[in-house]
Amino acid sequence: MKFVRRIAYRTSMFLLTLVLLVGIWELYKATGPQDGGIIFGARVLPRANDTAMPHVSTMFSRYGRPEVRGSDKEIWQVVLSGAWFSLRLSLVGFFLGTTIGVGLAVLMARFTTVRRGLLPYLVMSQTVPLIALAPLVVSWGGKLEIGSFVWPRWLSASILGTFLAFFPVAVGTLRGLT
Template sequence: MGSRSRTVVTTVAAFVLLIVLWELAKLVLPPGGVTVGGTRVLPRTDNAAMPHVWTVLGRLTEPEVAGAATTRTVGAAVASGALFTLGLAMGGLLLGGVLGVLLALVMQRFRLVERAALPYVVASQTVPLIAIAPLVAGWGGNIAILGWSWQPWASVMVIASYLAFFPIAVGMLRGLTSPVSADVELFRAMASGWWTTLVRLRLPASVPHVVPAVRLAAAAAVVGAIVAEISTGTRGGIGRLIIEYAQSATGDPSRMYTAILGAAVLGLVAAGAVGLLDVGLRRYRGSVR
């Protein structure tokens, strides 16, 4: 079985295992959960907190608004929101990837820049995303370029790029510095400049490090886009659906789980899309030592 087939089988098996554990928890654990010393140590498993999987799947085919003139199913609403969020997440991944690669190139070229900038790059990821989102939305509201006003979706894309930037920058830097000293010295002995060494040696050697970093960045961009949609109130995405369905969770908790399921599938789709990059760069897999 090829590596890609194993990946598909593993992903499906993980979903099946999650479903089995979910239903097993509902069967074994008490509906009110388990409380020890006034502290709940195991969650409630009644239908108001943990609906059955088949109940959640059944909600996907039901109309989103009962009695509406134009009937749209919950599944169609979740799919539309997921596609909207996917577009913003991929835009953020592209923006964060470009910035991350450029910074990694500068840090590899000038070690002083690496020593000065890398600690701040790492520290930037300790800032809570939920605190950054309102600031980005507020600053963006004051931007107007050639008659174009800043849109809420632009804030979501910038926030997604903030999370995607870090793994790509670190992975790219590690890949650029991965060639062994003997190979670097060989290029120097052949009077190769920095650009030739970069294109012929460092970039091919960085592929095995960059592809996993981009896959991680894609999943992070999806998380950033969803959190940004919730924080900024941007409509049209899966994050907004989660908020809207959560407000009616008391009467219909299974509908909220349809949006959560859509967000989970969205993350898998984004990470799987990076597999196309992996296929295109397969010839460089053996570059790392």
């Protein structure tokens, strides 16, 4: 019962936050100063026109329009397709990272020499900023060939997800096993 109550509370808080954001958006759209100004001592941006800041109902109604002129697909279908593609890439990265992390943790828990030799490099791998690594990994897409394996472009995003996932899994599993 406590679990259901917690889920209901979180859902209601999410919906309340969403309603508040929509309300603030529409209120500012309707009553915001035309040329900007100062309200309660804070500088306020000028009210935007319908192109820059459309009504929420207008934004949702546009999801039913065709993606481009003459297209069979509507915008909501394209958005859903892109979200599904991104979810699949993130799941591949998550599963690869989890598998690698658990495998490394089991090795480090079983063999002390492996832990002493590998753990500093795992920690050091997390000091490399992802923004420095991402362009390099993305540039491999479609260009890197190892034997008969050609690196597909989509794999770059999954590898970055793997890099993000493996370290916390490895450290957490290692702490749990020791």
